[in-house]
Amino acid sequence: MPLPKWNNSELKVAYQCIKPNFILYITGVIGNSITEASIFATIAFVFRDMLNAGANRDYSLLQRGIWIISIEAVIACILLVVFGYMFNVSVKKAMANLRIRIVDRTLDISMDSIDKLHSGDLISRINTDIQTVETIFTNQIPRLIYAIIYGVSSAILMILLNWQIALVVIALGAALITVNGLFMRSFRKAGDQIQSCHGELNTALVDVLDGNETVKLFSMETIMIRKYGEIKNNLLDLTVKRGQIQGILDSINFLLSSLNYVGILVVGSYLVSRKFINLGDIGAIVQFAMGLTFMFQQLGSLLTQLQGSLSGMKRVRELEELPVEPSDYPGGKLLVSGIPDEPVIKCADVSFAYDNDKEVLSHISFQAGYNETIAFVGGSGSGKSTLMKLLLKFYLPTKGTLSVFNTSIKEVSPEVLREQIAYVSQEAYLFQGTLEENIRMGRRGATFDEVAAAAQRANADEFIRDLSDGYQTRIGEGGFQLSGGQIQRVALARAFLSNAGIVLLDEATSALDNTSERMIQKAVDSLREERTVIVIAHKLSTVRNATKIYVLNNGHIQEEGSHEELLSARGMYWRMVERNFTA
Numbered sequence: 001m002p003l004p005k006w007n008n009s010e011l012k013v014a015y016q017c018i019k020p021n022f023i024l025y026i027t028g029v030i031g032n033s034i035t036e037a038s039i040f041a042t043i044a045f046v047f048r049d050m051l052n053a054g055a056n057r058d059y060s061l062l063q064r065g066i067w068i069i070s071i072e073a074v075i076a077c078i079l080l081v082v083f084g085y086m087f088n089v090s091v092k093k094a095m096a097n098l099r100i101r102i103v104d105r106t107l108d109i110s111m112d113s114i115d116k117l118h119s120g121d122l123i124s125r126i127n128t129d130i131q132t133v134e135t136i137f138t139n140q141i142p143r144l145i146y147a148i149i150y151g152v153s154s155a156i157l158m159i160l161l162n163w164q165i166a167l168v169v170i171a172l173g174a175a176l177i178t179v180n181g182l183f184m185r186s187f188r189k190a191g192d193q194i195q196s197c198h199g200e201l202n203t204a205l206v207d208v209l210d211g212n213e214t215v216k217l218f219s220m221e222t223i224m225i226r227k228y229g230e231i232k233n234n235l236l237d238l239t240v241k242r243g244q245i246q247g248i249l250d251s252i253n254f255l256l257s258s259l260n261y262v263g264i265l266v267v268g269s270y271l272v273s274r275k276f277i278n279l280g281d282i283g284a285i286v287q288f289a290m291g292l293t294f295m296f297q298q299l300g301s302l303l304t305q306l307q308g309s310l311s312g313m314k315r316v317r318e319l320e321e322l323p324v325e326p327s328d329y330p331g332g333k334l335l336v337s338g339i340p341d342e343p344v345i346k347c348a349d350v351s352f353a354y355d356n357d358k359e360v361l362s363h364i365s366f367q368a369g370y371n372e373t374i375a376f377v378g379g380s381g382s383g384k385s386t387l388m389k390l391l392l393k394f395y396l397p398t399k400g401t402l403s404v405f406n407t408s409i410k411e412v413s414p415e416v417l418r419e420q421i422a423y424v425s426q427e428a429y430l431f432q433g434t435l436e437e438n439i440r441m442g443r444r445g446a447t448f449d450e451v452a453a454a455a456q457r458a459n460a461d462e463f464i465r466d467l468s469d470g471y472q473t474r475i476g477e478g479g480f481q482l483s484g485g486q487i488q489r490v491a492l493a494r495a496f497l498s499n500a501g502i503v504l505l506d507e508a509t510s511a512l513d514n515t516s517e518r519m520i521q522k523a524v525d526s527l528r529e530e531r532t533v534i535v536i537a538h539k540l541s542t543v544r545n546a547t548k549i550y551v552l553n554n555g556h557i558q559e560e561g562s563h564e565e566l567l568s569a570r571g572m573y574w575r576m577v578e579r580n581f582t583a
């Protein structure tokens, strides 16, 4: 039988999900199955008694049967509620834990891995794929266990009643499993395609929602809806294809099961007419044959369905297996105290490539001391942002050393390093929550007075207090919308609050009105005091005051020096200044 390879790691991950509640889960599932199977077994025996009662006119058998069924039904109702509760609760807990674990894991994934994922695909893995995993526990495993318990108990009872008929039914059942096995590969393939199509669909949806403004700007509505429609149609085709396979399989199963019953009835009638067996026993055997055939049928179709669900598990596992930011550091600490004599940042002959082939930074060397501002300028794609990412340890240099406070960043954990760095990016991300909460991200545990003082230094306090809810104004998606200049000042407030010794500043390129521009410039100037600042500069005012300027070109340092030195060299920097500095 061409069984597909069972991927152990997927089954292992599936087991890991339920492990903390495994006893509760398995007790619920097995208890449920035994209860249901015993009802059917009792019905079979009562059915036998009824047929015999009719044949022999012994109505006490009938009375006994009614009593047994009634009592068992009451007990079963209670047990089914208890067992159902046990396994449902354990599955819900397991899935909630899995979702939290996956989101937690997503936050630890290294930058180069996360760069390769689309947020839509990530959301699909966390929602749709985990939902598929849930069906393994709520549907497939319980049905599988039930089918086995019901089938095996039916087989035993049937063998006890008449082993010859039992053998015939078992042989036909084996044929059923073989046929279902033939379909397993197609189910797995269809499952893989459907799950990844769900990922594509979410990716397209995120593009439509996040890129809404751009879509409208370029009148791309038709293109976007066509793209979304194509994926949706593809998903529909795949689902219909899987439905067709399921349909063929169901009819084959139905045909084989019917043959089974017809066979039993024919053989049974013959045996009854020859008085080898009584009518009641044949009635019971038909009931047990139903149990046994049900098991074979379910084993086949459930194993194929399980393949589909394991496709979801595979995508969840892929997410879990992505490389994370390493956490096994030699425990290096950054000795930050007072005014350092040595340069705070030392970058010695650093090179870096994202994909191990093309270097985007080559042989970069510079130093930045206390109270100094080092500015990087250069054309688009010259490597300025990449250098910032190396300083933040989102990536490690492929060659050379990068040290902060005399310690190689390789030796300290990203958390320890980032505690000493305040990063003010062009597009600060503001989370759903109040302005106070957003600023407090600079230093958790800061008091309200400290938050307000930081906002004051960032020239943000005034506009915040002017809002009707002040610091309690809710921002983020669906909340109050801040202007570009206001967002930048909130980001600067975070940096002031952090008290970090190093500031990485990605100066905004977007044009702001003069008042905003002046306020931000004043805040930045004050942030530079008594700190070490690395700035990606786009404005002449910023570079003019820098201690040293580095001009990046294609990942190389093309020129370095003070504003005056570089101007008199009349090179690339001079040309940029002539062009009014729009790097």
Ligand SMILES: Nc1ncnc2c1ncn2[C@@H]1O[C@H](COP(=O)(O)OP(=O)(O)OP(=O)(O)O)[C@@H](O)[C@H]1O
Residues within 6 Å of the ligand: 115, 354, 355, 360, 378, 379, 380, 381, 382, 383, 384, 385, 386, 387, 583
């Ligand atoms: N995550 C990434 N994976 C692969 N290549 C990348 C990645 N990020 C940037 N690059 C490449 O690295 C090079 C330098 O990019 P970087 O963003 O550092 O330039 P930049 O000077 O900051 O540009 P800009 O001023 O336009 O922001 C570019 O060729 C870019 O395509």
